[in-house]
Amino acid sequence: MAAQSPEVREPDLTPLADCNACAYRSSLLAQGACKPGDICIMAESGRQIDRFFKLHPALAREYMQDAFWERRAIAARYLPTNLLRPLLADPDEAVRRVLAYRVPLEWLLELINDSDREVRVTVADRLPEAQLELMAGDTDYLVRAYVAKRLPEGRLFRLVADADTEVRRTVAERIPSVSLGLMAEDHEVGIRRIVAQRMEIDDLVMMADDPDWTVRYEVVLRADGELLQRMMEDPDEEVALMARERWQARCVEQVANER
Template identity: 35%
Template sequence: MPDDDLGLPLDWKGRPIRCRECNHRAINAMGLCVKGKACIRDRRARRVDRFLKGNPDLADQYLDHPYFEVRAGAARYANVFRLPPLLQDPEPEVRAMATLRLPEDRIRDMIRDEDIDVRIAAASRLKGADLMPAIHDDAYMVRITAVRRMPAELLPLVCHDPDPEVRSWVARRIDLRALPDMCFDTDPLVRREVAERLPMDQLRLLVNDSDLRVRFTVAERIAEEELEPLLDDPELAIRELARERIAQVPHLAHMLQPRTGQLRLLDTENPPADSLSTDLAPKEPSR
């Protein structure tokens, strides 16, 4: 019986596994493989991997196995010099595993593979100019993987990517000199990433941002001397944060004094109390 939750031990054709029919009976006798847990004949990839992890010296002989899960598992442990033919394997899982292990100069073309997972694998390995095809990939995960690895000087080429998650990664890594251009991104979560990294003397570019998350980040990072506009922010949490930070700087106490000399719109239906009392007071007769 299996000792995991992967179901009955069946081979890749759905037939029951019988250890007496296996070529590895000696290994089984030594406890190096167990039906239902670690077995090269099992259809479950996890059990195949357990077998190969415990017996990596046997991986080479399974690189041409008819079941793709076995070939993919074998590619993880086999001699790297045996892997180049697997870049042409019909199954993307096998090609992806070979891509993850082979040297970069052998996998440049895999960045154009028809399968997304293979292209992601290639993007996770390649560097520099070899990543350029990935920035125009239809799959955003391929572009994200490339953006996380490419040199910072190339990231301005991706700062207008159609996917905000890709642009967020650009904002996390792009050179600070190019970051202010992203203050005007259409997505607030991208602008928040910008606010997290923008130099303090440039945070005023976002002090009036339309998104409260961006303004709150600004309120957390901007110099206390620049906080005054946020004392009138529409959001109470931002106003309170601005006041708390200003209050910690004694020479800025004047910023917390009530504003004077500002025009106010009077509510004619509910006039201020001082105005009402003046209106009700008896007037001196005119002379």
Template identity: 40%
Template sequence: MMDEIDEARDWQGNEIDCAACAHQDMLSAGLCRLKHACVHDRYARRIDRFFNWNPGLSNSYIAHPHFEVRAISAKHASPFVLQPLLDDPEETVRWNAARRLPKRLILRLRHDPHREVRIRIVSLLDDAELIPMMADPDYYVRLVIARRVAAPLLARMIDDPEVEVRRIVAQRLPRDWLLQMVDDADAAVRLEIAQRLSPDLLARLRHDPDWRVRYEVARQIAVEDIAELADDADAFVQDMARSRRLNSQGRSMEHPR
């Protein structure tokens, strides 16, 4: 079956000539095929198929001038020849090499100039090795780390400058530490905190400037602490507080002491 693209050109746009190829003998053996599995083709799918069929040739192509060839050969080549690719100018090549190398060699990619490499490298490292990346200049790198590391380490990210990162921290931080975030500058973060705080600690948020936070407080706080919220400036907060207070009074009348 041929690929949908009915052409065979190399990465420089030249038409591929099998007669001039160093792998000409492989053609008759079915180990390569024009427009389907060819290391010289400019289409990555065909290059990938070539190395899937001939992984033993990968070592010979890690220095090829076309980055797609280098990147795909790095997936099959011996790990012993991959370290130089960590300095490749193309981020795809660096990542494909990094994922197959020991961690001691790839730690420096925590400072890779390309965000995609740094984002992906997070999945290969242990929590302690990710601590230096908690101050990464790219918010999405920090977001991935906040989702990945063990919850106790998130205390280091409580003051992250990005709201979305702090929201993840608020969702995962151990409950005993949530009070450290009740004064967060963003209401969305404080709402996450209000949803997780135990009822006896919610009084700290009764006067929050955002009605959504106060509503959550009114929904969960102990009834004996709800009186002030029954007169809240927001009607939704009032209704929640008054409804809970009435329900509590009704239960008390049904079951007098």
């Protein structure tokens, strides 16, 4: 069996920390349990600090109130969850982002109005469905997009007129088909095409006069009966041709079934 190659680390160009100012100079450093420039709690280097806590996770609690934001943020990754609550109000968003991933679900409500978008996105990704609607009015479209992806289908009505196209697109793809009439006049053509592809066949008549021919084309691909006949006279030749082809195929099928 071939021997494994030793770990290759990129050089860290952070200046070496002053070991004389370190509380672990006579303990961990003397024991070889930390290493200046590589495994170091005093360095202003996220990689060195993370390596330190990987080896000594129990020491993370000593840095919950550290003056250096990155030290607090990395310490938060290693703290037991029962010690995380004081950090929910940490002034630095990097710390709160770690908490948004790690805290118990029942604490997430304390972060739904966080000033940092990334914190709120993570909350929207983790919050229990029963509470998710509380974030449907978030000021940031990306947060609302996560809400639209996770809300139960029957509770998407609040987002059918959202200001953001991608949010509405997600709603159009997920909302129950019987409710798609609410989006039949969306100002975005791509969304109306999705609506025409998904809505109940009996409701397609409300989109038969859509100003965009590609939407009407989607309608004619699914239309039946009187609506299909009507669309054989569509002002767009491609739409009218498809309607005639479908009507002819339908007639042939009927004849075959009667034999």
